[in-house]
Amino acid sequence: MRDDDQVFKALADPTRRHLLDRLFERDGRTLTELESELEMTRFGVMKHLHVLEEAGLVVTRRQGREKHHFLNALPIRLIHDRWIDKYAERRVSALADLKSKLEEESA
């Protein structure tokens, strides 16, 4: 079962974020295409892609002999819904509370 920890860990690396950005620009790339843009061994890139795949951020599809990599941004969206919305909402409700408190005092 994938969890938020895996997603946060996968994102906590500049090379992996770079790979996600490359896939965001153009999806469905092969390992060969992805490694040509990085100063890293093929094995190194494979390892990073594996971490992204384990976290569910990359989904692979085989087509003939080629393996294509697709960005799956849903885990990031879910973290956004679960964490970022939650804290943004608290700030909004804190302001709403402040407003009603101030209005109460001036009444």
Next chain:
Amino acid sequence: MTTITAQTVQVYQVFIKASPEEIWKAIIDPEFTTKYFHGVTIETTPEERRSYSGSDLRNVQDVLEYDPPRRLVHSWVSYYDPDMAAEEPSRVTWEIGEQEDGYSLLTVTHDQLEGAPKTAESVSGTGWMFVLSGLKTLLETGRPLAA
């Protein structure tokens, strides 16, 4: 063999704490789709996928594969926008796989988008993510995602 190019194949994957049967029902049952699919009432039979706005039939798509509760394939036209409606139909595949601890993995692949660049742009990113994140929330909490 076709070649995969930019944006013409889009893959979305999400774990949902629900059985494949529950997820299948949420995909084909119009009462469910209204709560997560942009408010659209979508009825799916082994032959057709019909979209209603209220009681008005707005769109009918072909169902290409209907294999409950594992796999549903249907054609897609973004009928709600005139420019996109004029584009060629694309294809949506829903695959449901059972995982451990009561979870299932739902994979949605939207492909054959070569003749529908505007549709491809529109459904990518937040388009499918909003729907699928709403579907997950609905099945796991019984409530629709707050707008």
